Amino acid sequence: MRSLLSCLVLLTSFVSAAPSARTSSFEVKEKVFPPRDWKIHSDASPDHKIELKIGLPQPNFDILEKHLYEVSDPSHYRYGQHLSKEEVEAIVAPHPESLELVTEWLASHGIGEQDITRSSAQDWMTITVPVRVAEKMLDTTYHVWKHTTSGESIVRTTSYSLPIHLHDHIDVIQPTTTFARLKSFKSTIHRFDKETGQIVAQSDTPMISASGVSVDPSCNTTVTVTCLKQLYNATDITPSATINNSFGITGYLDQFANFQDLQSFYAVQVPDAVNSSFTVISVAGGQNNQTLSEAGDEADLDIEFGFGITFPINGTFFTTAGSPPFIPDLDTPTDTNEPYISWLDFILAQEEIPLVITTSYGDDEQTVPESFAKRACAGFAQLGIGDGGVGDGDPDPATQTCITNDGTNKTEFLPLFPASCPYVTAVGGTIHVPEVAVDFSGGGFSNYFSRPAYQDAAVSAFFENFPNGTFAGLFNPNGRAIPDVAAQADNFQVVIGGETGLIGGTSAASPTFAGFVALINDARLKAGLPSLGFLNPLFYSTAISGFNDITSGNAPGCGTEGFNATVGWDPVTGLGTPDVGKLISLVTAI
Structure with missing residues (x-):
């Protein structure tokens, strides 16, 4: 059963080609x-x-959207009544x-x-x-x-x-x-020798998270799975391997997820998971080479923390073929620069898909024509759930140009796609304890998609306290606002190619947040309830109190200080970071 929608529509019949072609200019x-x-x-x-x-x-897409919001709204009588792939396809x-x-x-x-x-x-x-x-x-x-x-x-x-x-x-x-250039949203990679990669606390005094839980002081400089579970009030959660829960991670651009690296990571951070593994599914001929020198930093980051948080929930890694550059002077049979759409085609055709899927890839919204962005976004509406890290264009401020592609060459904050799609959950980034917005946690407002109704109250409250005229002309205040939520995004201790090091980016925040959603699904499934499905209407209403509000930090860019984290929703950290224990209490009561 997929986490999808609910309604009955007769399936449209296929009609074959007519014998003669009509013509027009x-x-x-x-x-x-x-x-x-x-x-x-x-x-x-x-x-x-x-x-x-x-x-x-x-x-009939308006019908699909109507039913999506009904089954995703905890105040609606149809909440959680997901239907089959065939019924969604009929719409x-x-x-x-x-x-x-x-x-x-x-x-x-x-x-x-x-x-x-x-x-x-x-x-x-x-x-x-x-x-x-x-x-x-x-x-x-x-x-x-x-x-x-x-x-x-x-x-x-x-x-x-x-x-x-x-x-x-x-x-x-x-x-x-x-002209999109699919890329992952890593912003910083810091490596150190594997023999000296020790976790060192700056003090012996435990820190207290916003959830009121004690956090080891070493988490301020080195983030582990244990740190994240402490920080987000999930240390007492033991998920089940037998209730048909599932968690998926996407991989592109020859980013290979290394089994040996995962075992080395587990040995240090998740000992109970040693010798466990995950399923690899190839999309469009995607590979998952296991030579240590080919281990992908993005892929290893995603699987180590995503599967580390969710163990022993069933995990799947989708490896999708296609990688630039295409070499124009060679007889290349096909141009494989669009693997993202290949994955979407594949996943929409499956009978069974993971209940939560995280992706850490995308590009500036303006590089994707609006017509194509809207059709791809409609695909996410069919899935009923998605997670994507969000940045502010190029994560390196030194190379941000913030110039539009519409022929006017205006300076403008550039939103990202697919994070700007209103049917996915976009994840921003934080750092340290107490948490503050990390400086590469981008956000803002879509130029393609209008603000969805589920955001109206939270985003309107933000603008009530936003100084008039600030960044005038640099963003669309009526657009879909991003991000929705946030999680830690820097100083993650990983094993890549046999070496231990620290890595960061909203690429780290996305699998982290998605992993905790899988734990929340675990609690609902154990209670005999359906999985959460599309998250955003729930998060902006009934579950809004289940987030730790981040009120400090900012995300500079485009020659400005950027938006600030502030009380309530903001375009840097969204609603905030999860208090998993509180969220479980909230979502198992509806």
Whole structure:
């Protein structure tokens, strides 16, 4: 059973292509300005193959959204009444006319049913074609674009067109105008020799967390699983391995999760977990190489703390193929710069998925065309849950440019995607005890998504005390506000490639927070209740008192001091950090 939605809608039937194709003149479907930091390198080879994903409209998405909020609202009688994958797919299925017309259009370009991969809900069609065919289909010209800083290269266009009669039947086609550079949100990595990597307390006096729990003084400089459980009032929680609870972690960009490193980590931090493991699921041919030299810092951080917090809950690591750079002067068969969407396609097709999934990857919202961002966000609505660390553009303040890609070159705070999607739970970062906002904990307000109703009270209260005119023009005050919550994000002690060291970033905060959500699910399942599903409506209402309010610190950027942490919700630490014991009491009473 998946953590999804609840309603009954008749499944839309698939309609095959008509024997003859309708024709109409081309009209521009989408156009973007040449993106900052990307320059045309060369013409794209006409034989270079592109995997095009065609998103068909979901005419009943408003119904899906309505039911999502109903089953996620603890004050609603349908709270927790999650339904099956098939019932959700019935809601998002496209209209039969859209299926017919798009299939007919593809057939007119020699693309038959055997060449099309359809999503379970029929709302996505995937084809692989040479550039010369894509250019004809979309009345466009592809180029190889090169990123001036990283050297990454991709095959893209800044505009594409469709026959007029198809405009209402196709939401988006990508890769065309997407210039996102999928990246993890690590901001600091500090390594030291494994023989000297000892945890040293600055004093012998225990600290008291905001939850009123005693915390070892060493946690101020070195964060361990024990530190996090002390800090967030979870030391007395013993999860079960036998109640069908589950926890998932995503991996991209050849970030391999190393089994040996995990065992070394367990030996020091979670002795009871030694010799336990996790399931690896390959997406689109993703690998998980076990050579120590290939151990991924992001992947190891995620599995060590994510699975360390949740042991013995069933854990899954999704390794998704695809990694830049694409080399434009080689005969590369396909361009694999968009692994994130490959994972979303895969997970939406599964009958069973983890009850909590954490991801620490994304990019500036503006590098993802709005049409594509909204369709990807709709995918998260189908899942009913998501967790993503949020930063403020480039985590290094020295390289933040904060310049828009809309042709105006304005200075602006740049929100991140998918954290800006209102159907995921975005996680900011803190540091030390007592906790303060860590300086790389970004946040702000989406330019694509309006503020969801569940945020109205908390965000309106923030603006009541926000000085008028502050950062005027640098952010959209009516946008979806991020982050939602926060957790520790720096000085995490990890084992990577056989060596012990410290690592940080909102990449650390996301698996940490998600791990504690899995513990809360454990308590609900033991009580005979369904899993939490989509978290945000609960967090902003009934469970709001289950967070430790962070009121100090700020996240500078774009030549400013950035937003400050303050009383109540703020765009640095959200509602605050979890008091797991209190949250369990709250959510097992509804």
